[in-house]
Amino acid sequence: MRAFRSLLMVLALLAPLPAAAVQPSEQLADPKLEQRARDVSAHLRCMVCQNQSIDDSDAPLAKDLRMLVRERITAGDSDDAVLSFLSDRYGDFILLKPPVKASTLLLWLTPLLVLVLGGLGLHAAMRRRNDKAAPAPALTDEEKARIEALVRRDSPQA
Amino acid sequence: MIVEIGHYALILSLALSLMLGVVPLVGAVRHDAALIAVARPAAVAQFALIALAFAALTYAHVVSDFSVVNVIENSHSAKPMIYKISGVWGNHEGSMLLWVLILAVFGAAVAVWPPAMPRDLRALVIAVQSWIAVAFLSFILLTSNPFARAGLPPIEGNDLNPILQDPGLAIHPPLLYIGYVGFSIAFSFAAAALINGRIDAAWARFIRPWVLIAWVFLTLGIAMGSYWAYYTLGWGGFWFWDPVENASLMPWLAGTALVHSAAVMEKREALKVWTIFLAILSFSLSLLGTFLVRSGVLTSVHAFATDPARGVYILAILVFFIGGSLALFAMRAGELKRGGIFAPISREGALVLNNLLLTTSTATVFVGTLYPLALEAFNGSKITVGAPFYNYTFVPLFVPIFIAMPIGQMLAWKRGDLVGATQRLVFAFVCGLIATAIFAWWHGAPVLSIAMAGLSVYLMIGSFADIFGRVFGRGVSVGVALRRAFGLPLSAWGTAIAHAGIGVSLLGVAATGWGVERIVTMHSGDSYQVGPYSLSVEAVMPRKGPNYSEVVAIINVKRGENLVAHIEPSKRFFQTRRMNTTEAGIVTLGFGQVYVNLAEEMKEGAIDARLYWKPLVSLIWLGALVMALGGCLSVFDRRLRVGVAARARNAIPANAQPAE
Numbered sequence: 001m002r003a004f005r006s007l008l009m010v011l012a013l014l015a016p017l018p019a020a021a022v023q024p025s026e027q028l029a030d031p032k033l034e035q036r037a038r039d040v041s042a043h044l045r046c047m048v049c050q051n052q053s054i055d056d057s058d059a060p061l062a063k064d065l066r067m068l069v070r071e072r073i074t075a076g077d078s079d080d081a082v083l084s085f086l087s088d089r090y091g092d093f094i095l096l097k098p099p100v101k102a103s104t105l106l107l108w109l110t111p112l113l114v115l116v117l118g119g120l121g122l123h124a125a126m127r128r129r130n131d132k133a134a135p136a137p138a139l140t141d142e143e144k145a146r147i148e149a150l151v152r153r154d155s156p157q158a
Numbered sequence: 159m160i161v162e163i164g165h166y167a168l169i170l171s172l173a174l175s176l177m178l179g180v181v182p183l184v185g186a187v188r189h190d191a192a193l194i195a196v197a198r199p200a201a202v203a204q205f206a207l208i209a210l211a212f213a214a215l216t217y218a219h220v221v222s223d224f225s226v227v228n229v230i231e232n233s234h235s236a237k238p239m240i241y242k243i244s245g246v247w248g249n250h251e252g253s254m255l256l257w258v259l260i261l262a263v264f265g266a267a268v269a270v271w272p273p274a275m276p277r278d279l280r281a282l283v284i285a286v287q288s289w290i291a292v293a294f295l296s297f298i299l300l301t302s303n304p305f306a307r308a309g310l311p312p313i314e315g316n317d318l319n320p321i322l323q324d325p326g327l328a329i330h331p332p333l334l335y336i337g338y339v340g341f342s343i344a345f346s347f348a349a350a351a352l353i354n355g356r357i358d359a360a361w362a363r364f365i366r367p368w369v370l371i372a373w374v375f376l377t378l379g380i381a382m383g384s385y386w387a388y389y390t391l392g393w394g395g396f397w398f399w400d401p402v403e404n405a406s407l408m409p410w411l412a413g414t415a416l417v418h419s420a421a422v423m424e425k426r427e428a429l430k431v432w433t434i435f436l437a438i439l440s441f442s443l444s445l446l447g448t449f450l451v452r453s454g455v456l457t458s459v460h461a462f463a464t465d466p467a468r469g470v471y472i473l474a475i476l477v478f479f480i481g482g483s484l485a486l487f488a489m490r491a492g493e494l495k496r497g498g499i500f501a502p503i504s505r506e507g508a509l510v511l512n513n514l515l516l517t518t519s520t521a522t523v524f525v526g527t528l529y530p531l532a533l534e535a536f537n538g539s540k541i542t543v544g545a546p547f548y549n550y551t552f553v554p555l556f557v558p559i560f561i562a563m564p565i566g567q568m569l570a571w572k573r574g575d576l577v578g579a580t581q582r583l584v585f586a587f588v589c590g591l592i593a594t595a596i597f598a599w600w601h602g603a604p605v606l607s608i609a610m611a612g613l614s615v616y617l618m619i620g621s622f623a624d625i626f627g628r629v630f631g632r633g634v635s636v637g638v639a640l641r642r643a644f645g646l647p648l649s650a651w652g653t654a655i656a657h658a659g660i661g662v663s664l665l666g667v668a669a670t671g672w673g674v675e676r677i678v679t680m681h682s683g684d685s686y687q688v689g690p691y692s693l694s695v696e697a698v699m700p701r702k703g704p705n706y707s708e709v710v711a712i713i714n715v716k717r718g719e720n721l722v723a724h725i726e727p728s729k730r731f732f733q734t735r736r737m738n739t740t741e742a743g744i745v746t747l748g749f750g751q752v753y754v755n756l757a758e759e760m761k762e763g764a765i766d767a768r769l770y771w772k773p774l775v776s777l778i779w780l781g782a783l784v785m786a787l788g789g790c791l792s793v794f795d796r797r798l799r800v801g802v803a804a805r806a807r808n809a810i811p812a813n814a815q816p817a818e
Binding site for chain 2: 023024043058097098106110119126
């Protein structure tokens with residue numbers, strides 16, 4: 001899959017390759033804060049890359065953003081505050097999980113809609129089919145007589 | 159000269175395909191045996207011509223013929239031979255040629271196999287297959303000619319993109335394309351059935367091996383791509399929800415649904431309309447994937463607008479085939495006679511649930527991939543749909559699938575017993591719970607990993623519960639059990655093994671939560687503890703390769719005092735393209751892997767690096783291999799080789815005892 005992305009990269013005139021993401025010098029001393037910084041970074045897009053979080057990218061912009069995230073976290077911001085701080089400045093484009101709002105409602109509701117509508121459709125189809133396949137009408141006397149005749153003819157001791 | 163022969167063969171194959179798209183079709187509609195008879199030899203000839211064109215391009219790459227533009231742009235005389243060959247499809251033009259080559263392979267295959275197939279059905283399938291060939295051959299010849307010559311041949315080529323100089327390129331695109339293009343046969347069968355209006359269990363029996371083959375290759379292709387990304391991209395992720403990955407996941411999800419609905423159709427003649435629809439959908443999504451990857455529309459809407467010829471052409475192909483087949487579907491679907499009925503709680507019902515959930519996940523990926531494009535075109539606002547979105551939507555969709563999978567296998571056709579099926583899975587449930595407890599005790603967190611690991615054990619064991627029940631019974635001796643096990647149809651084993659493979663992959667995914675990561679600046683002589691292993695850096699030094707230079711770290715991997723492995727992660731620089739790549743140092747220990755990736759070089763003898771211990775990570779891809787194995791077993795099921803099964807049945811002597 002990535003191969004295709006690589007092919008695309010060829011077409012897109014050789015974007016730089018990811019090599020270093022988080023560097024040793026960037027890390028926060030407090031492992032808890034550092035872990036939070038990593039988690040927040042995984043939700044932020046490196047905006048000059050194809051589809052990478054800033055945590056995975058080695059682009060200079062991603063590095064700047066990682067520093068910024070660590071700055072905000074050290075300053076005492078909550079994870080959500082850091083995310084909204086960045087999306088206020090860079091727009092929704094930076095959020096790997098799109099916010100739920102009018103323009104993204106359809107996106108978030110699609111799985112549920114398909115599931116519910118599909119389920120209802122199936123239910124209707126099953127009912128229609130089972131109605132159609134209602135028990136066959138009982139045999140007429142004439143049919144019963146014919147069966148009787150056939151059975152008598154085939155049984156060896158008749 | 160050889161290049162011109164290739165070019166000419168490609169043009170001839172287009173002419174042949176045009177004829178092949180019409181003559182057998184007319185023959186099938188008019189019941190003209192002479193016209194129908196054209197299909198088989200012409201389909202084989204079409205394959206031969208495209209194979210000749212492909213061989214000519216391969217020859218140009220192998221001998222580094224720098225008078226061919228395609229070779230100049232993607233090759234270099236110093237490039238190792240394996241990359242000269244795989245470089246043939248490591249570029250746009252060549253990869254499209256590979257695409258039609260595989261299309262022709264399938265066309266020729268359906269011309270000769272299976273021997274017993276209604277002649278008009280075969281003719282129709284080959285005709286539809288040829289329309290697809292016409293579309294893509296003309297696309298290649300008009301917009302992406304791989305045989306174009308350069309006016310002034312240079313002395314040396316531009317080399318292949320270094321990222322693609324990897325054994326993965328030799329394997330991944332062919333596997334993936336066989337999967338993608340394999341669904342074209344399902345599509346052609348569906349179109350043929352809609353044209354002649356005959357859709358029955360026999361049709362499902364003809365289509366099923368092709369669907370399974372495509373599914374097996376697509377599974378392998380995706381797994382291979384995932385592993386390639388894992389070892390080249392440097393931070394050890396295995397799935398990125400990249401639009402290009404999604405492009406291959408959509409046909410896989412739809413194809414998985416198709417494999418299952420075709421099974422229902424074959425056994426019970428139910429779900430006919432739905433199976434036809436899925437056959438159309440799977441290939442349409444393959445076409446969509448080709449469009450997304452080839453048109454450049456994913457990089458940016460603007461990249462698409464600057465060089466629209468290719469994109470617009472594929473879009474036109476897409477609209478023609480998807481629109482045409484759906485129109486045909488809408489016209490004919492109502493005339494299809496509905497098949498067998500079944501209660502909601504039954505094997506069919508479980509497979510319908512499977513189809514509903516898989517279709518929903520296909521729709522989710524579809525919307526997630528295209529929504530940003532649509533929104534930007536609609537009001538210019540840019541959003542990103544990344545991994546967190548899919549994690550939120552896929553977990554609730556797939557947990558029910560995983561729970562239901564073994565239960566569905568236990569249900570009888572027509573009318574099943576849910577309580578009974580669940581009771582027979584108690585052993586698997588208990589094993590899953592015990593595994594959950596063990597993993598929780600062993601690792602503690604994260605909760606999601608522990609729950610997934612428990613679920614995976616339930617899946618692996620539950621997948622075999624049905625077979626276990628059929629083989630063993632009260633007081634059955636080992637010999638009888640063995641005989642029964644061998645007597646079971648291969649497709650029963652295939653189902654169990656493929657389902658268990660999903661459990662295996664799931665366990666590998668679960669275990670990513672228990673990985674260890676260290677980000678360090680390494681000096682030679684340093685030693686680091688990563689998980690149960692210690693890595694000692696022997697040296698950090700420069701080295702020379704055939705068409706690159708590199709900095710390499712020589713690292714010994716030890717467990718306690720014992721040396722267990724030796725790895726050499728490196729950072730390469732390719733002179734011709736002035737690009738860097740990183741080669742991770744990876745060693746598989748048990749099912750886990752030690753993974754070391756180099757980053758920025760610091761001062762003399764020091765280098766930044768990421769060190770990982772990834773427990774059970776290889777199971778992610780081994781699981782895919784297991785799934786593919788299951789698919790293969792089902793392909794070879796005797797029942798699917800129509801005609802053979804009947805003969806085998808007749809060959810059993812009259813007094814033979816059925817196996818219990």
